[in-house]
Amino acid sequence: SAVISQKPSRDICQRGTSLTIQCQVDSQVTMMFWYRQQPGQSLTLIATANQGSEATYESGFVIDKFPISRPNLTFSTLTVSNMSPEDSSIYLCSVLPSGSGQYEQYFGPGTRLTVT
Amino acid sequence: QQQVKQSPQSLIVQKGGISIINCAYENTAFDYFPWYQQFPGKGPALLIAIRPDVSEKKEGRFTISFNKSAKQFSLHIMDSQPGDSATYFCAAWISGTASKLTFGTGTRLQVTL
Numbered sequence: 497s498a499v500i501s502q503k504p505s506r507d508i509c510q511r512g513t514s515l516t517i518q519c520q521v522d523s524q525v526t527m528m529f530w531y532r533q534q535p536g537q538s539l540t541l542i543a544t545a546n547q548g549s550e551a552t553y554e555s556g557f558v559i560d561k562f563p564i565s566r567p568n569l570t571f572s573t574l575t576v577s578n579m580s581p582e583d584s585s586i587y588l589c590s591v592l593p594s595g596s597g598q599y600e601q602y603f604g605p606g607t608r609l610t611v612t
Numbered sequence: 613q614q615q616v617k618q619s620p621q622s623l624i625v626q627k628g629g630i631s632i633i634n635c636a637y638e639n640t641a642f643d644y645f646p647w648y649q650q651f652p653g654k655g656p657a658l659l660i661a662i663r664p665d666v667s668e669k670k671e672g673r674f675t676i677s678f679n680k681s682a683k684q685f686s687l688h689i690m691d692s693q694p695g696d697s698a699t700y701f702c703a704a705w706i707s708g709t710a711s712k713l714t715f716g717t718g719t720r721l722q723v724t725l
Binding site for chain 1: 643644646648653654655656657658661701705707710711712713714715716717718
């Protein structure tokens with residue numbers, strides 16, 4: 497398993513500003529993922545962040561809006577840029593531990609973002 | 613396109629009863645099927661998972677039944693308890709160059725006394 501922490505846990509931001517969310521894992525992991533979850537809804541994958549390569553974005557998500565960094569095997573950041581109220585959501589970091597073999601993906605506690 | 617369909621959307625079960633949540637998938641390339649449990653204000657927690665070459669997996673009160681030919685799988689919660697009240701998500705993993713997890717729409721389970 498893996499223990500994942502996210503900062504901040506929640507934030508209220510003004511439209512037009514940017515917020516960077518940090519994800520820290522207690523062990524080295526091969527794959528890290530960023531998800532968005534609207535209240536009461538399912539999880540939507542934003543992008544996959546692999547160390548040493550550019551993030552891979554899902555349809556509907558672009559790097560200019562959601563730039564991602566992955567400087568090492570235990571840390572990643574997601575920035576939500578030029579925010580609008582539609583970006584209000586829960587953002588979740590998830591990891592696939594190296595050598596897990598069973599594709600057991602673990603999630604952080606999430607960052608609850610409100611854009612006013 | 614919703615690749616993993618989940619039902620019901622919500623479920624109310626009496627304490628001690630059996631909770632059953634169903635999922636169906638379309639893509640035969642999926643090769644791992646986990647279930648996640650999520651409490652309000654928390655991230656999803658891996659509950660139990662199964663590979664498509666296995667028809668059933670049981671862990672405590674939780675059982676996954678898998679029907680490869682029908683492309684369906686289900687979660688059974690035996691002896692449901694109020695502490696099981698949460699939202700449950702089925703998911704399907706596809707491995708390869710674009711490895712990722714696709715989630716179902718979720719089922720909100722309420723276990724009453």
